[in-house]
Amino acid sequence: xxxxxxxxxxxxxxxxxxxxxxxxxxxxxxxxxxxxxxxxxxxxxxxxxxxxxxxxxxxxxxxxxxxxxxxxxxxxxxxxxxxxxxxxxxxxxxxxxxxxxxxxxxxxxxxxxxxxxxxxxxxxxxxxxxxxxxxxxxxxxxxxxxxxxxxxxxxxxxxxxxxxxxxxxxxxxxxxxxxxxxxxxxxxxxxxxxxxxxxxxxxxxxxxxxxxxxxxxxxxxxxxxxxxxxxxxxxxxxxxxxxxxxxxxxxxxxxxxxxxxxxxxxxxxxxx
Numbered sequence: 001x002x003x004x005x006x007x008x009x010x011x012x013x014x015x016x017x018x019x020x021x022x023x024x025x026x027x028x029x030x031x032x033x034x035x036x037x038x039x040x041x042x043x044x045x046x047x048x049x050x051x052x053x054x055x056x057x058x059x060x061x062x063x064x065x066x067x068x069x070x071x072x073x074x075x076x077x078x079x080x081x082x083x084x085x086x087x088x089x090x091x092x093x094x095x096x097x098x099x100x101x102x103x104x105x106x107x108x109x110x111x112x113x114x115x116x117x118x119x120x121x122x123x124x125x126x127x128x129x130x131x132x133x134x135x136x137x138x139x140x141x142x143x144x145x146x147x148x149x150x151x152x153x154x155x156x157x158x159x160x161x162x163x164x165x166x167x168x169x170x171x172x173x174x175x176x177x178x179x180x181x182x183x184x185x186x187x188x189x190x191x192x193x194x195x196x197x198x199x200x201x202x203x204x205x206x207x208x209x210x211x212x213x214x215x216x217x218x219x220x221x222x223x224x225x226x227x228x229x230x231x232x233x234x235x236x237x238x239x240x241x242x243x244x245x246x247x248x249x250x251x252x253x254x255x256x257x258x259x260x261x262x263x264x265x266x267x268x269x270x271x272x
Contacts, residue, residue, distance in 0.1 A: 034238045037207050038230050040171065041198060043139045044164035046216070049181065050107045051134060052147055052158065053188060054078075055115045055127055060151050064089035064117040071115065078104050090116040095134075105189075105218050110135045123150045131162075140165050155180045158196075173207075175200025184215060191217035193226075205233025214242070222250050222265050 057074040058067040068089045075082055075093065080100030085092045095102050095109040102109050111133040118126040129145045143162030149155065158179055165172040179196025194216070198209040207230065214226030223242040230238045241253040245264065253262050 034230050034232055037202055038228060040166055041200060044141050044162060047136055047139060047141055051113055052129060055129060060125055061122050062120060064120045067117045067120045108136050125149050138167060140167060155182045173200040173202040179211060222252060224250050
């Protein structure tokens with residue numbers, strides 16, 4: 001199974017839940033807009049998080065230029081569609097320039113990605129990322145991120161500045177984020193956990209998102225644990241809590257004020 005967009009899943013379910021919430025702090029339209037904004041931001045984060053993970057596949061402690069060459073070999077082996085040039089410690093990658101698969105861990109890539117290994121020491125690894133129209137079948141992202149970690153540190157610190165656009169209708173936003181990512185208990189091949197903040201300017205104004213103890217598996221359409229706290233341009237707050245029921249089902253609790261509504265989301269294969 002592969003991850004699918006959770007925007008549509010939440011919006012469909014949200015149509016049944018907004019009525020209960022709307023009589024408290026949010027109107028039906030505000031809640032639907034909040035779900036859509038959070039979903040689109042999550043799509044952009046999933047796309048860039050996947051490409052950041054690709055950029056970690058080198059041996060810590062070797063020279064930065066050697067790390068870049070090792071990373072180039074790994075990407076060629078996993079994404080034969082990619083045309084890669086290496087200059088010093090910088091890789092320039094164009095996904096889709098060559099024949100072959102552009103899919104890695106269920107995500108399909110297009111666009112341009114530059115990776116620079118700035119430092120590669122046992123206690124201090126710094127990698128910069130630059131994306132130009134990085135895209136899958138749902139969203140395109142342009143911007144930068146700085147990623148730092150150490151051999152002993154079990155978290156990665158990611159600071160980004162991004163503009164993302166939904167391909168289906170051109171809806172876009174520009175924002176920044178500062179968050180800590182960590183591997184799940186089963187390792188990064190299973191998924192990642194994240195804490196931190198994001199903020200962005202969308203069509204209707206400024207949104208902020210608090211991320212607390214969120215766990216995301218690559219195969220799931222929504223997080224399996226943790227909480228998103230979303231503040232709307234009207235300074236109203238919507239809480240989305242996630243909890244796993246079984247291997248295929250996650251309960252999402254949407255709340256505002258004293259009222260809340262639960263619904264289940266089931267993991268499904270990506271739509272063709």
